[in-house]
């Protein structure tokens with residue numbers, strides 16, 4: 018009889034590893050989860066990014082993957098700790114120097130993003146694993162080696178209390194399947210590369226990020242009035258706030274403790290200037306992000322100086338697996354820039370898709386290899402596509418949100434999606450964030466939608482243009498002055514804007 022798959026090692030107890038372990042455990046496999054860090058639920062454990070938290074946008078793909086896990090109460094618990102963000106709030110300044118705010122809803126059908134604390138989400142997943150008899154959680158265990166042919170892995174065990182100059186304990190562990198969920202700097206991927214001809218591409222973009230916090234209003238206002246829970250947020254809690262800039266931006270995501278977790282994204286040279294001249298941090302914010310310095314408060318400079326300035330990495334690789342014995346998921350397989358809010362969502366979706374492939378194959382070694390091969394064929398193109406879309410969305414967030422043509426296209430697509438559902442039109446953002454359509458299919462659908470729109474726009478522009486040119490020619494013949502062609506295009510553009518309800 019063919020050998021049945023029984024022992025599954027999950028390396029990495031981040032959101033992706035913890036969900037993958039839940040899926041494996043629900044299938045009755047023996048699961049061991051290893052993480053080099055301590056248990057997140059223990060307050061003394063240093064978070065991954067060395068700051069208090071990362072607040073993330075959780076959307077349909079992540080939610081659906083948790084829903085499909087079959088874990089009782091998991092989704093309800095996670096969602097109860099989220100805040101709905103219905104759109105972006107674009108902050109700026111008008112010509113008189115007054116602060117402006119413009120709400121841009123994410124979706125014409127009212128679908129929304131949810132702000133979630135990554136650590137809180139991770140803890141809920143670990144709590145679910147804790148109670149399962151076929152799961153062992155092993156913290157302070159660092160993967161140091163793996164042989165995917167012999168199906169053996171090596172770990173170093175060192176707890177925080179053990180002296181750093183003591184030799185760590187070494188462990189050899191056998192496995193049938195290893196799920197590598199150990200993040201962007203994955204050791205599993207590194208060891209897998211020795212066994213498989215893996216194409217690998219890594220790039221850093223010239224943007225660094227630093228976290229800031231906008232505190233809540235205190236429970237007593239200056240007038241002695243006690244504000245309601247919602248009033249304690251310093252700005253709208255139901256938006257993702259963006260202060261756009263040409264090559265930089267500042268964003269804020271609400272947290273359940275009434276703070277906003279904010280991120281400054283800027284070129285490395287800007288960071289270097291501010292590091293040399295920290296006394297300029299305040300004026301830098303006042304010049305580039307009107308109103309943001311006041312919201313963060315007097316602590317702005319200290320936060321810039323104390324919080325780490327971190328890089329953004331982009332990783333693509335292929336294949337994501339070795340034969341029947343190993344597969345990489347989440348950031349280990351496709352770390353991406355965070356501008357589409359999809360890194361974790363895509364990683365959680367990897368888990369759902371992977372187990373769909375396992376479920377449609379026998380749990381024998383050959384069945385498992387076939388499952389990994391078909392998973393790889395499906396998932397690699399999707400992973401590459403979301404990496405590209407995330408890179409492209411940087412433009413949308415820091416410049417597109419103020420571009421008239423971007424807004425025009427968004428409005429036409431939303432108008433058609435709402436009023437003519439049979440057209441099948443949807444914005445790229447809605448397809449990525451509020452559906453489970455494969456990323457590669459999203460890109461194809463958006464491209465063909467773009468062609469239809471371009472043809473429609475050219476067609477609808479030609480008629481008024483022809484009328485205008487006829488009028489202009491007649492006017493010139495009568496000796497009057499025709500307006501420049503640019504004005505003609507502007508009037509057509511504004512007519513189209515009115516047409517789609519701006």
Ligand code: FAD
Nearest residue numbers: 029031033053074160199200347348355358359360361362
């Ligand atoms: P990780 O969270 O990196 O977890 C990896 C785990 O593996 C860690 O616990 C680590 O300790 C462990 N590990 C590493 N090496 C070893 C080893 N050798 N042995 C044992 N264990 C090991 N995503 C979204 O979906 N929405 C967002 O809005 C969003 N915003 C973001 C904003 C910023 C600024 C950044 C930087 C990222 C953002 N992301 C977002 C991306 C998201 O944070 C990641 O995609 C997600 O955390 C990846 O999860 P993971 O479980 O794959 O890896």
